Amino acid sequence: MVQHQPSDPPIAISTIPILEFDQVGLEYMVDGKPRRIIEEISLAIEPGEFVSFVGPSGCGKTSILRMISGLAPAPIGEIRYHGSKITKPLKSVGIAFQSPILLAWRNILDNVILPLEVVQPYKRDFKQNKAQYIKSAEALLKTVGLQDFQKQFPWQLSGGMRQRASLCRALIHQPEILLLDEPFGALDPFTREEMWGMLQELWMRLKCTCVLITHDLREAVFLSDTVYVMAPRPSSIIYKLKVNLPRPTTTEMMLSDQFNHLVTDLRRHIHRS
Numbered sequence: 001m002v003q004h005q006p007s008d009p010p011i012a013i014s015t016i017p018i019l020e021f022d023q024v025g026l027e028y029m030v031d032g033k034p035r036r037i038i039e040e041i042s043l044a045i046e047p048g049e050f051v052s053f054v055g056p057s058g059c060g061k062t063s064i065l066r067m068i069s070g071l072a073p074a075p076i077g078e079i080r081y082h083g084s085k086i087t088k089p090l091k092s093v094g095i096a097f098q099s100p101i102l103l104a105w106r107n108i109l110d111n112v113i114l115p116l117e118v119v120q121p122y123k124r125d126f127k128q129n130k131a132q133y134i135k136s137a138e139a140l141l142k143t144v145g146l147q148d149f150q151k152q153f154p155w156q157l158s159g160g161m162r163q164r165a166s167l168c169r170a171l172i173h174q175p176e177i178l179l180l181d182e183p184f185g186a187l188d189p190f191t192r193e194e195m196w197g198m199l200q201e202l203w204m205r206l207k208c209t210c211v212l213i214t215h216d217l218r219e220a221v222f223l224s225d226t227v228y229v230m231a232p233r234p235s236s237i238i239y240k241l242k243v244n245l246p247r248p249t250t251t252e253m254m255l256s257d258q259f260n261h262l263v264t265d266l267r268r269h270i271h272r273s
Contacts, residue, residue: 016083017044018176018209021069024068026063037063040077041239045211047176050203052212052220054266055230061213068211069093074271091119094175094208097126098182100166102154109150112137112168122173133172140168143205144198161192163192164198178203180212184219193251196222201249212232217270221262222249229269239269 025121026038038060045051052117054059066072067079070089102111107258116122125132141147154162163183170178180199184192193272200223203210213221220227223245229239245253253259 018047018049018082019045019211020080020083023076023077024067024074024075026060026067027076027155028141029255034100038076039236041237042077043240044133044165044210045175045226048207048209049221050210050212050225052214052227053226053230054214054217054220054227055235055270057215059230059233059235061230062181065181065211065213066175069095069186071178090177091173092176092192093179094170094177095179096163096166096170096181096183098185100159100162102162102165102169104154107136107151108141108146108165109137110140111154111165112172115169115173119173134220137168137172140171141165144168158191160187160195160230163187163195167199167202170220171202171208173200174206174208176246178208178210180210181213182214183212185215192219197248197251199223204248217263217266218254220266221245222254227266229266238272239266241266 009097010166018198021041021043024038024041025036027034027036028144029035037058043066053064054062057191063072068090070086070093073087074081080086102108103114113133114271122129122133138147138150141150144167146161146164146168148159154165157165167183168173183199184195185194203223210223212220212223218228224243227241227243228237229241230236231238243263245262
């Protein structure tokens with residue numbers, strides 16, 4: 001065991017956020033004229049943090065996910081990942097959408113491992129590492145209660161089960177960042193709340209950074225460490241809410257005065273926007 005002498009320099013600890021928004025803006029050309037969608041956003045997201053963006057439709061929430069992923073880098077200002085400007089698609093990102101787009105001709109296990117077949121560097125060594133990849137997929141499916149449905153096809157599963165499989169596919173390559181675009185919006189209320197608990201368990205286990213877009217204020221409070229409220233376009237961040245509920249959050253907590261106060265606080269700021 002190596003012992004540090006008194007003269008040794010202190011060990012540096014990185015304080016750089018995983019994501020930094022620096023005066024990020026967005027505009028589109030409409031009838032030959034620029035129309036501003038996002039006026040200006042500046043904020044920082046820490047490693048392992050669960051962050052939600054809420055606000056009216058059309059304020060640019062989904063565009064934020066596209067900019068973070070690098071699929072559409074910020075045209076105004078910049079978003080930095082570990083201190084470096086995002087200019088191209090990030091490999092360390094997983095994405096789950098409202099509609100779980102699973103391939104109908106592949107069973108659930110094969111759908112989950114699909115990213116490892118098509119994305120580098122996993123694609124290069126897929127045949128060599130396939131057995132290990134399958135074990136990883138099976139472990140994820142077990143975590144979300146789908147261990148007995150690996151050989152089923154998407155059309156044989158309920159909407160909630162398909163969304164669970166979609167989350168497993170987004171996480172199979174162990175991304176640092178998980179982007180969620182209203183992933184539970186199409187589910188019934190009971191299934192949606194069940195999925196909140198499942199997602200929270202995955203996040204706490206994998207310790208990735210999550211960015212969620214949602215219209216459901218209860219969902220935002222249940223899952224998040226921080227919630228940002230966006231104004232109508234041209235939008236900006238008009239309110240930041242720190243959620244200090246104990247982890248793991250439970251459905252019983254949703255009946256508490258503290259939980260409902262947080263939801264009311266968000267609703268009040270959205271209505272004022």
